[in-house]
Amino acid sequence: MTRASVVGAGMTTFGPHERTLAELFAEAAFKALDDAGATNDRIDAFYLGNTLGGMTENETHLAPKLATHVGITGVPAQRFEDACATSSNAFKHAVQAVENGIHDVVLVGGVERCTPETGLDTPRMTEIFASASDKQYEQPAGITFPGVFALLTNRHMHEYGTTEEQLASVAVKNHANGQHNPHAHFGKETTVEEVLESPLIADPFRLMDCCPFSDGASAVVVTSSDAADSFDSPVDVKGIGHATGTVPAADKESLTATQPARDAAASAYEQSGRSAADVDFAEVHDCFTGAEILATEALGFFDDGEGGPAAEAGRTALDGEIPVNPSGGLKAKGHPIGATGTAQIVELTTQLRGEAGDRQITDAETGLAHNLGGDAGTTLVTLMEARA
Amino acid sequence: MTRASVVGAGMTTFGPHERTLAELFAEAAFKALDDAGATNDRIDAFYLGNTLGGMTENETHLAPKLATHVGITGVPAQRFEDACATSSNAFKHAVQAVENGIHDVVLVGGVERCTPETGLDTPRMTEIFASASDKQYEQPAGITFPGVFALLTNRHMHEYGTTEEQLASVAVKNHANGQHNPHAHFGKETTVEEVLESPLIADPFRLMDCCPFSDGASAVVVTSSDAADSFDSPVDVKGIGHATGTVPAADKESLTATQPARDAAASAYEQSGRSAADVDFAEVHDCFTGAEILATEALGFFDDGEGGPAAEAGRTALDGEIPVNPSGGLKAKGHPIGATGTAQIVELTTQLRGEAGDRQITDAETGLAHNLGGDAGTTLVTLMEARA
Numbered sequence: 056m057t058r059a060s061v062v063g064a065g066m067t068t069f070g071p072h073e074r075t076l077a078e079l080f081a082e083a084a085f086k087a088l089d090d091a092g093a094t095n096d097r098i099d100a101f102y103l104g105n106t107l108g109g110m111t112e113n114e115t116h117l118a119p120k121l122a123t124h125v126g127i128t129g130v131p132a133q134r135f136e137d138a139c140a141t142s143s144n145a146f147k148h149a150v151q152a153v154e155n156g157i158h159d160v161v162l163v164g165g166v167e168r169c170t171p172e173t174g175l176d177t178p179r180m181t182e183i184f185a186s187a188s189d190k191q192y193e194q195p196a197g198i199t200f201p202g203v204f205a206l207l208t209n210r211h212m213h214e215y216g217t218t219e220e221q222l223a224s225v226a227v228k229n230h231a232n233g234q235h236n237p238h239a240h241f242g243k244e245t246t247v248e249e250v251l252e253s254p255l256i257a258d259p260f261r262l263m264d265c266c267p268f269s270d271g272a273s274a275v276v277v278t279s280s281d282a283a284d285s286f287d288s289p290v291d292v293k294g295i296g297h298a299t300g301t302v303p304a305a306d307k308e309s310l311t312a313t314q315p316a317r318d319a320a321a322s323a324y325e326q327s328g329r330s331a332a333d334v335d336f337a338e339v340h341d342c343f344t345g346a347e348i349l350a351t352e353a354l355g356f357f358d359d360g361e362g363g364p365a366a367e368a369g370r371t372a373l374d375g376e377i378p379v380n381p382s383g384g385l386k387a388k389g390h391p392i393g394a395t396g397t398a399q400i401v402e403l404t405t406q407l408r409g410e411a412g413d414r415q416i417t418d419a420e421t422g423l424a425h426n427l428g429g430d431a432g433t434t435l436v437t438l439m440e441a442r443a
Numbered sequence: 444m445t446r447a448s449v450v451g452a453g454m455t456t457f458g459p460h461e462r463t464l465a466e467l468f469a470e471a472a473f474k475a476l477d478d479a480g481a482t483n484d485r486i487d488a489f490y491l492g493n494t495l496g497g498m499t500e501n502e503t504h505l506a507p508k509l510a511t512h513v514g515i516t517g518v519p520a521q522r523f524e525d526a527c528a529t530s531s532n533a534f535k536h537a538v539q540a541v542e543n544g545i546h547d548v549v550l551v552g553g554v555e556r557c558t559p560e561t562g563l564d565t566p567r568m569t570e571i572f573a574s575a576s577d578k579q580y581e582q583p584a585g586i587t588f589p590g591v592f593a594l595l596t597n598r599h600m601h602e603y604g605t606t607e608e609q610l611a612s613v614a615v616k617n618h619a620n621g622q623h624n625p626h627a628h629f630g631k632e633t634t635v636e637e638v639l640e641s642p643l644i645a646d647p648f649r650l651m652d653c654c655p656f657s658d659g660a661s662a663v664v665v666t667s668s669d670a671a672d673s674f675d676s677p678v679d680v681k682g683i684g685h686a687t688g689t690v691p692a693a694d695k696e697s698l699t700a701t702q703p704a705r706d707a708a709a710s711a712y713e714q715s716g717r718s719a720a721d722v723d724f725a726e727v728h729d730c731f732t733g734a735e736i737l738a739t740e741a742l743g744f745f746d747d748g749e750g751g752p753a754a755e756a757g758r759t760a761l762d763g764e765i766p767v768n769p770s771g772g773l774k775a776k777g778h779p780i781g782a783t784g785t786a787q788i789v790e791l792t793t794q795l796r797g798e799a800g801d802r803q804i805t806d807a808e809t810g811l812a813h814n815l816g817g818d819a820g821t822t823l824v825t826l827m828e829a830r831a
Contacts, residue, residue, distance in 0.1 A: 075579070109497040109524075109574055113582065116526035116575035116817040119687040123694070123820075129706065131685040132821070133532050136497075136522045138504035144521050148536060155543040186497055187504035191463070194501065297519040299507040306511070318517065429504040432511075433520070 058326075059150040059292045060283035061439070062160075063091025063276035064404040066397075069389030070240040071170040072270040076105070076112060077124040080166040083272035083394075084125045091276040091286055093160065095125060098276075100158040101132040102149040104142025104165035106393040110183045111173050127162065136393075138187040138428030139342065141165060143396030143435035146275070147295045153279045160282065164274030165394035172270055180268070187429040189303035201257035201265055201343065203304055203430045208259060208345025210310040215360030217348060219259050223250035224367045225344035226263050226386055232373055233383020235413035240269045240389025264344040269389030273398035290407045293329065293421075294438040296322030302432040315434040316353035316425060323436040324355075329421060331355030334377065334438070336406060336416045338399040339425040341384040347371075350425050351379060354436070373414060381406060381414045399424035400437065407441040446714075447538040447680045448671035449827070450548075451479025451664035452792040454785075457777030458628040459558040460658040464493070464500060465512040468554040471660035471782075472513045479664040479674055481548065483513060486664075488546040489520040490537040492530025492553035494781040498571045499561045515550065524781075526575040526816030527730065529553060531784030531823035534663070535683045541667045548670065552662030553782035560658055568656070575817040577691035589645035589653055589731065591692055591818045596647060596733025598698040603748030605736060607647050611638035612755045613732035614651050614774055620761055621771020623802035628657045628777025652732040657777030661786035678795045681717065681809075682826040684710030690820040703822040704741035704813060711824040712743075717809060719743030722765065722826070724794060724804045726787040727813040729772040735759075738813050739767060742824070761802060769794060769802045787812035788825065795829040 065086020067079055088095060101122045108114040118132035135145040142165030149163040169180065185199045193203070211217050227247055233239040250263040283289035296319035301307050308314070324330055331354060339354070341347035348362035356377050357365045365371060371379035382388045382402040385395060403422040405411045411419075424437040453474025455467055476483060489510045496502040506520035523533040530553030537551040557568065573587045581591070599605050615635055621627040638651040671677035684707035689695050696702070712718055719742060727742070729735035736750035744765050745753045753759060759767035770776045770790040773783060791810040793799045799807075812825040 077579075106503060107497065109495065109571075110501075112578065113498075113570065113574045114578055115494060115524060116690070116820065118525060119817065119820040120577065120690045122687055123690050128689050129687060129703075132525075132687045133536075134524045136503060136524055137506060137520075148521075151543070151545060152539070155539070155545075157539060157543075182501065183497075186501045189508065190500065190502050191465075299510055299517060299520045301516050302504070302508045302511050315517075429507065432504065432507040 058154045059277050060280045060289035061275045061400060061404045062278050062283050062286035062289045063087040063093060064401040065090055066238055066273035066401050067271045068238045069269040069271035069391055071172050073172055076108060076114060076166050076168060077121055079270065079272040080121050080164060081125050083164055083274040084162060087274040087276050093276060095127050097160045098127045098130060098162045100130050100152060100161040101127055102145040102161060102163040103134045104145040104393040104396060105134055106136055106138060106141045106167060107183055111168060111175060137433050139392050140396060140426045140428030140433045140435050141393040143426040146397055146400055147297055147435060149277045150292050150295055153277055160276065160278045162274060163277055163397055164272060165397045166272035167391040167393040168270040169268035169391055170270050192303045192305065201260055204343040204346050205257040205260050206304060207310045207349060211345065211349060212259065214311060217363035219251060220247055221363030221367045222259060222264055222344040223247040225341065225347045226250045228372050229341060229380050229384040229386040232381050232414055233387025236383045236388055239383045239387050240267050241387045260343055266342050266385035266390045269391040271389060271391035271394045273394045273401050275397055275400050288408050289442060290404045291440050291442060292437065293440050294323035294326030296320060296436040298434055300432045302429060304430045311349060313349050313353045313431040315431060316350060316427065319434045319436040320354045323438045327438045329438060333421050334423045335419045335421050336378040336381055337423040337425060338382060338402050339379055340427040341380055341386045342390065347379065354425060378416050381411065381416055396426040399426055403439045407439060446542045447665050448668045448677035449663045449788060449792045450666050450671050450674035450677045451475040451481060452789040453478055454626055454661035454789050455659045456626045457657040457659035457779055459560050461560055464496060464502060464554050464556060465509055467658065467660040468509050468552060469513050471662040472550060472552055475662040475664050481664060483515050485548045486515045486518060486550045488518050488540060488549040489515055490533040490549060490551040491522045492533040492781040492784060493522055494524050494526060494529045494555060495571055499556060499563060525821050527780050528784060528814045528816030528821045528823050529781040531814040534785055534788055535685055535823060537665045538680050538683055541665055548664065548666045550662060551665055551785055552660060553785045554660035555779040555781040556658040557656035557779055558658050580691045580693065589648055592731040592734055593645040593648050594692060595698045595737060599733065599737060600647065602699060605751035607639060608635055609751030609755045610647060610652055610732040611635040613729060613735045614638045616760050617729060617768050617772040617774040620769050620802055621775025623800065624771045624776055627771045627775050628655050629775045648731055654730050654773035654778045657779040659777060659779035659782045661782045661789050663785055663788050676796050677830060678792045679828050679830060680825065681828050682711035682714030684708060684824040686822055688820045690817060692818045699737060701737050701741045701819040703819060704738060704815065707822045707824040708742045711826045715826045717826060721809050722811045723807045723809050724766040724769055725811040725813060726770060726790050727767055728815040729768055729774045730778060735767065742813060766804050769799065769804055784814040787814055791827045795827060
């Protein structure tokens with residue numbers, strides 16, 4: 056079953072921007088509308104992802120504010136916040152709304168500012184990012200997200216023998232892809248040596264194992280699949296899985312399984328009638344190199360413990376058997392928290408239309424997006440397909 | 444058409460609490476589950492409203508955190524933020540999910556801490572509350588929400604001759620109702636004289652025209668109406684309207700119309716096949732006395748300009764023709780921002796079951812909830828009915 060279709064997609068470049076949230080969002084929204092060939096009077100609901108705006112900008116009630124700014128005042132507008140999975144969840148609700156006839160043509164987008172352009176310094180931003188970790192047990196202990204994912208990755212190294220070189224190979228691949236993405240925060244290649252020589256952040260992660268936090272926005276126009284027939288280049292949503300897991304990390308049954316990703320993937324595969332073997336490429340949530348390795352196992356691309364060797368062997372490269380993060384991923388494209396989920400949908404749309412230029416996956420027909428929040432306590436997995 | 448049903452409802456007392464967000468939420472959630480006669484393994488999705496947790500508690504990613512705390516880990520969990528209309532919007536999405544067969548039995552709730560128990564002082568909390576106003580035009584001018592609603596109310600006084608005594612009569616009525624509500628922040632009566640002698644906050648509002656900000660939580664269990672048959676005391680959702688308007692206030696076509704309330708009410712009436720004349724009682728968003736008067740006109744209970752005289756004449760009293768805010772409203776019951784929307788649904792459920800004790804509306808068959816966000820730039824209107 057086709058559930059809904061993306062008929063327009065747009066995003067800003069990711070990286071430092073000297074612009075307001077409203078200005079950033081408007082660029083992405085108008086690009087998405089232009090891409091759809093739609094004017095804003097066609098939009099009958101608005102689904103917004105923004106994670107940190109209260110803390111970073113003293114901005115709440117952003118959905119009607121941004122709706123006003125892009126000329127879609129009056130429609131039902133809602134803001135979602137689910138840590139780094141924020142705008143994927145907005146997208147899920149938009150898809151559910153059009154497939155159930157609640158709305159016809161909706162705008163979904165995410166926007167965030169995280170760089171020093173906010174006027175906030177690194178200690179304050181670090182505290183803000185830590186808001187997604189457990190308040191009672193994790194925040195007082197001073198564990199921030201490099202530490203959380205370092206715990207998961209260290210356990211993976213212990214159980215399966217995953218190496219620092221394998222982690223580094225993820226960064227090298229994603230930077231190689233990102234150089235072909237004009238929207239990427241980082242447009243340059245790196246090497247395993249450069250990664251391994253970068254400063255240690257949280258063992259085993261070095262600076263170059265970590266994604267940057269970026270400013271940016273992304274947006275898509277979503278319609279029912281029937282309504283999509285009247286648009287030029289629809290791409291179909293076949294399934295969206297959404298699952299959560301225990302927070303804090305210490306209470307998880309397994310640190311390496313990222314169970315919500317497995318549950319969400321199983322749901323997306325079941326909804327779409329597809330399996331991991333059918334997926335031609337994936338955008339996964341590589342906030343840290345280790346997170347990508349865990350994700351490729353949780354999604355069923357590789358057996359548990361095989362993610363590291365697979366990355367090192369080039370099996371996830373642009374010309375590999377299952378290309379992962381052709382956009383450059385969070386690692387090279389950047390990570391404006393609330394904009395990341397819909398940016399993955401933008402990349403899926405671009406690839407499935409065959410419009411990805413130098414980073415185009417050959418014969419891309421089925422794409423998957425994996426977007427996690429917090430310590431992987433939230434995960435959404437979306438499966439999309441090109442029209443025949 | 445019956446869209447969905449509330450089969451369980453619970454809330455904490457509203458007021459200062461020396462407890463964490465998780466503890467507050469759990470009390471409301473377990474009360475709602477107990478009231479439904481359901482165990483937490485029946486819950487297959489979670490819809491959370493929380494507005495300020497990032498700023499007040501350094502807490503994001505609250506949906507899976509609170510899900511873990513109440514033992515419903517694993518299910519899709521999402522947090523909504525739409526200023527003071529936050530948990531009504533969570534409720535809308537929960538209703539849409541069960542009526543479209545996406546989920547069967549879901550938990551919806553809101554939680555917030557706003558009092559000095561947060562450790563934050565009044566200047567900081569005032570800045571936080573102002574986050575819902577426009578960042579570019581309103582925040583720099585120093586206009587906070589008493590000022591925003593004072594502008595709307597002053598215009599109403601100018602156009603229709605609404606008086607300070609009429610405003611005060613809203614406070615008197617809501618305090619009279621709130622004394623019968625064991626969950627209310629304020630349990631005492633007041634008089635027109637006491638209101639008019641209280642300190643001026645933002646002309647024409649005096650202290651006693653303003654609702655307090657509270658700590659508290661509220662929750663309901665929602666099912667499809669078919670599934671509701673197996674529960675003891677279901678109350679049916681007949682319609683939910685949701686509309687937004689232009690932000691900032693200066694750009695609104697009319698300050699007194701609160702157009703989103705009119706649009707949301709029209710939608711809720713159309714969905715339910717009911718009109719204002721069919722409504723037996725209403726919970727409305729009386730963040731300030733003037734807001735209640737504007738709401739009773741926007742909802743169609745009174746002609747424009749008649750809201751003030753109607754309140755003064757007792758037409759909205761507990762024994763009046765259209766009782767408004769039998770719970771005491773935000774004014775007397777209190778206003779823990781993200782918990783207010785679902786608390787209105789709790790009151791509708793309690794009244795429609797005939798379980799409201801000394802504040803019970805006689806023959807209450809149709810109830811309406813009106814919950815606004817920001818400068819009324821978001822409004823949700825929900826219409827619920829008792830089972831025959």
